[in-house]
Amino acid sequence: MQDSLYYSDYRWPELKTLAEQDAIVILPVGQTEEHGPHLPVGCDAMISLDTAERVARAAQKEMPVLVMPAIWAGYSGRGLKKWPGTITLPTDVVIATVEHIVVSLVDSGFTKVLVMNSHGHHEGILRVAARNIADRCSVTLVVSHIWRMAEAIVARVRTSEEGGCNHAGEYETALLLATGKRVDQTQAVDEPVRPASRYVGGDLMTRHHAKVFWSTWGHTSSRTGTYGCPTRATAAQGQAIMDATVLEYLELLREMRQSKENRR
Numbered sequence: 001m002q003d004s005l006y007y008s009d010y011r012w013p014e015l016k017t018l019a020e021q022d023a024i025v026i027l028p029v030g031q032t033e034e035h036g037p038h039l040p041v042g043c044d045a046m047i048s049l050d051t052a053e054r055v056a057r058a059a060q061k062e063m064p065v066l067v068m069p070a071i072w073a074g075y076s077g078r079g080l081k082k083w084p085g086t087i088t089l090p091t092d093v094v095i096a097t098v099e100h101i102v103v104s105l106v107d108s109g110f111t112k113v114l115v116m117n118s119h120g121h122h123e124g125i126l127r128v129a130a131r132n133i134a135d136r137c138s139v140t141l142v143v144s145h146i147w148r149m150a151e152a153i154v155a156r157v158r159t160s161e162e163g164g165c166n167h168a169g170e171y172e173t174a175l176l177l178a179t180g181k182r183v184d185q186t187q188a189v190d191e192p193v194r195p196a197s198r199y200v201g202g203d204l205m206t207r208h209h210a211k212v213f214w215s216t217w218g219h220t221s222s223r224t225g226t227y228g229c230p231t232r233a234t235a236a237q238g239q240a241i242m243d244a245t246v247l248e249y250l251e252l253l254r255e256m257r258q259s260k261e262n263r264r
């Protein structure tokens with residue numbers, strides 16, 4: 001049994017042993033950007049790291065797992081720079097960062113990496129990174145988006161209509177309330193997103209039904225930097241979402257543990 005969850009706590013001989021034991025390395029990917037007047041700008045990095053820690057703690061009884069420091073800066077579209085607080089890196093920098101981190105892990109002997117992303121604008125970008133990595137080395141690499149793992153539970157516990165669980169909306173606010181972050185619900189404002197086309201889903205939780213990728217930021221607008229219904233969020237709801245997300249990830253880790261990729 002490991003005495004720490006964190007990759008950074010270990011010395012190199014210990015990491016060598018963990019790599020030989022086929023430890024799964026979790027790379028939390030977040031972002032720092034405005035999240036309405038009620039949530040801290042570190043929201044996404046917090047969700048990624050909190051989820052990774054809980055998943056690793058639950059999995060550790062069954063398999064060796066390590067949590068990397070969370071990537072805190074990523075890509076945000078221009079629209080989110082209307083409000084202070086947003087840090088944005090070019091898409092190719094984010095791709096190269098993830099690519100070089102994973103390739104370095106493989107060079108250190110690790111063969112299984114799970115990317116846990118919480119930021120919507122990273123969806124396509126991380127797929128490109130995964131393609132580049134697969135062309136450079138042999139690794140069991142899984143790119144996951146945390147909200148996707150929560151779709152079923154959110155459908156059960158949400159009280160907002162479709163459009164209420166986008167950026168800084170009901171889902172993210174519930175998670176931050178549940179994990180005791182510096183949230184000010186007296187400042188929360190509901191600004192639900194109404195899709196302008198039937199080909200596009202109304203929010204993060206239903207977007208997998210979208211038939212096209214329409215640059216949604218171009219036809220949605222917000223006064224406060226909120227895209228959804230944060231006033232509907234409660235800590236109890238957030239706890240239920242987090243618990244279900246951890247169980248879903250535990251199943252995924254078990255599959256990753258068993259998987260044997262063809263090594264070239």
Ligand SMILES: [Zn+2]
Binds near residue numbers: 035
């Ligand atoms: Zn967010």
